[in-house]
Amino acid sequence: xxxQQLVEQIRRKKSFLCVGLDSDxxxxxxxxxxxxxxxxxxxxxxIDATADLAVAYKPNEAFYEPLGAEGIDVLGxxxxxxxxxxxxxxxxxxxxxxxxxxxxxxxxxxxxxxLGADAVTTAPYMGRDSISPFLEYTDRWTVLLALTSNAGxxxxxxxxxxxxxxxxxxxxxxxxSWASSDQLMFVAGATQATLxxxxxEIAPDYFLLVPGVGKQGGSLEEVCRHGMTEECGLIVNSSxxxxxxxxxxxxxxxxxxxxxxxxxEMERELERHHVI
Numbered sequence: 001x002x003x004q005q006l007v008e009q010i011r012r013k014k015s016f017l018c019v020g021l022d023s024d025x026x027x028x029x030x031x032x033x034x035x036x037x038x039x040x041x042x043x044x045x046x047i048d049a050t051a052d053l054a055v056a057y058k059p060n061e062a063f064y065e066p067l068g069a070e071g072i073d074v075l076g077x078x079x080x081x082x083x084x085x086x087x088x089x090x091x092x093x094x095x096x097x098x099x100x101x102x103x104x105x106x107x108x109x110x111x112x113x114x115l116g117a118d119a120v121t122t123a124p125y126m127g128r129d130s131i132s133p134f135l136e137y138t139d140r141w142t143v144l145l146a147l148t149s150n151a152g153x154x155x156x157x158x159x160x161x162x163x164x165x166x167x168x169x170x171x172x173x174x175x176x177s178w179a180s181s182d183q184l185m186f187v188a189g190a191t192q193a194t195l196x197x198x199x200x201e202i203a204p205d206y207f208l209l210v211p212g213v214g215k216q217g218g219s220l221e222e223v224c225r226h227g228m229t230e231e232c233g234l235i236v237n238s239s240x241x242x243x244x245x246x247x248x249x250x251x252x253x254x255x256x257x258x259x260x261x262x263x264x265e266m267e268r269e270l271e272r273h274h275v276i
Contacts, residue, residue, distance in 0.1 A: 001088075001090050001118055002139075002182065003181065003182045003207070003231075006055065006090060006207070007231045007232065009055045009088055009089075009090075010055055010231075010232045010270070010275070011232075011270075011275065011276050013052070013053065013054075013055055013263075014263070014266070014267040014270060014276055015053055015054065015055055015263045015266050015267065016055060016232050016234050016235055016236055016266055016270075017050075017053055017054045017055060017056075017235075017236060017238070017259060017262055017263055017266060018054060018055065018056035018057065018058050018090075018092065018209070018235045018236060018237040018238070019046065019047075019050050019054045019056075019057050019058070019237075019238065019239070019242055019243065019255075019259065020057075020058045020059075020060060020094070020211070020237045020238060020239025020240075020242075020243070021043055021046070021057055021058065021059040021060065021063075021078065021239070021243065022060045022062075022063050022239040022240060022243065023039045023042055023043055023046075023059070023063050023064075023243065024063050025038060025039050025063075025066075025067060027244055027247070028042055029042075029246075029247050029248055029249060029251050030247070031249055035067070035070075036064075036067045036068075036070035036071050036073065036074045037070075037074075039063075039064070039067070039071070039074050040074045040077055040078065042243075042251070043059075043074075043078045043081070044078075044081055045251070045252040046242075046243050046251075046252060046255050047078075047081065047082060047085070047086065048085075048252070049252040049253065049255050049256040049259075050242070050255055050256055050259045051085070051086045051089060053256070053259040053260060053263045054089060054259065055088075055089060055090060055235065056089055056090040056091070056092055056235050056237075057082055057089055057090075057091055057092070058091075058092040058093075058094050058209075058237055058239070059075055059078055059079065059091070059092075059093060059094065060094040060239070061075060061093060061094060061095045062094075075115065076114070076115050076116070079091050079093075079115055079116050079117060080116065083116060090118050090119060090141075090235075091116075091117050091118045091119070092117065092118065092119040092120070092121065092141070092143060092209065092235075093111050093115060093117035093119065093120045093121070094121050095107070095111060095120055095121060096121050096122065096123050096145065097111070097120060097121070097122050097123065097134070098122050098123035098124060098125060098126050098130045098131065099126065099130055100126065100129070100130060101129045101130065101132070101133060104129075104130050104131070104132075104133040104134065105133040107120075107133075107134075108120070108133045108134045108136070108137060111134075112134075112137045112140050117140070118140060118141060119140060119141030119142070119143050119185070120134060120140075120141075120142065120143065121143045121144075121145065121187060121209075122134055122142055122143065122144050122145070123144075123145050124144050124145060124146075124171050124175060128174075128178060131144065131175075131178065132178070135178060135179050135183060135184070138183060140183075141183060141184070141185055142179065142183065142184050142185070143184075143185045143186070143187060143209050144171075144175050144184060144185070144186050144187065145186075145187045146168055146171055146172050146175075146186040146187055146188055146199070147168045147186075147187075147188045147189060147192050147195060147199065148187060148188075148189045148192075148211075149189025149190055149191040149192065149211050149212030149218060150189070153189065153192070157171075169198065169202060172186065172199060172202040172203055173202050176202065176203055176206070181203075181205045181206040181207065184206060185206060185207040185208065185209050185235075186199070186203060186206055186207075186208055186209070187208070187209050187210075187211070188208045188209070188210055188227070189210065189211055189212040189218065190210050190211065190212035190213045190218020190219065190220075190222070190223050190236070191212045191217060191218045192212075193218060193219060193222035193223045193225075193226050193227065194222065194226060195226075196208070196223065196226035196227035197226050199227070200226070200227065200229070204229065205229060205231070205233065206233070207233055207234070207235060208227055208233060208234055208235070209235050209237060210223055210227070210234055210235065210236045210237060211237045211239075213236050213237070213238055213241075213262075214238045214239075214240070214241030214242075220236060220262070220265050220266070220269065221265075221269070223236060224269040224272075224273060228269065228273045228275065230273075230274070230275065231275065232270065232273075232275050236262075236266070238258070238259075238262060241258060242255050242258045242259055242262075243255055245257065245258045
């Protein structure tokens with residue numbers, strides 16, 4: 001899915017919701033087995049219940065790897081299911097890759113060729129040569145960590161450099177020279193929403209993948225006030241708040257109800273900012 005298609009989906013669905021498939025097998029409803037098979041059943045039900053409301057899904061690889069080879073198979077089957085049943089949704093593999101060039105090349109091949117993801121999250125700490133193998137896939141998205149929502153983000157991302165910039169600003173300013181907004185996105189946490197104005201000064205037309213709305217306490221209204229563009233420019237992720245809205249047999253219905261409520265907020269913000 002290219003940028004124009006993503007914007008079209010946002011306007012058609014009146015939503016910029018990403019459902020995070022952090023499908024922890026130990027948290028599955030008790031009527032499902034805590035196995036790879038149970039995770040796949042769970043994922044398909046969540047997807048079917050929310051696909052008309054979401055423009056993206058973000059399976060987090062960390063919740064599939066503990067299940068071994070079967071878990072990786074389920075991750076691939078989940079991505080295949082999305083592509084086959086709901087090809088109008090963007091599939092973001094949350095893997096936070098970034099290593100020396102030949103290693104990153106293998107990570108990129110695994111994410112894009114073997115698993116078939118449309119996008120993959122990456123970490124920029126090792127510099128351009130750790131990211132460039134992902135950017136060689138010009139029909140896919142590279143999603144670069146910039147300003148994250150966790151408490152520890154202040155350990156490094158807010159360090160002030162000798163020239164007065166904060167480290168996250170230097171990351172953004174450097175990374176925008178690597179690829180255009182047709183291929184590169186940035187992760188920016190909802191708990192840092194008041195800083196999105198500064199991000200927009202550096203990356204005015206790049207999409208931001210925004211975690212942290214919901215369980216982590218981020219405000220959708222604040223995210224939109226400081227980060228929305230005329231094309232929306234935002235993909236807001238909610239994981240636990242949606243997929244574990246209920247631990248009973250009604251888990252898919254509960255996930256849909258949470259998604260409907262969030263999507264209604266998003267529609268109001270899109271209208272307020274004249275995107276739709």
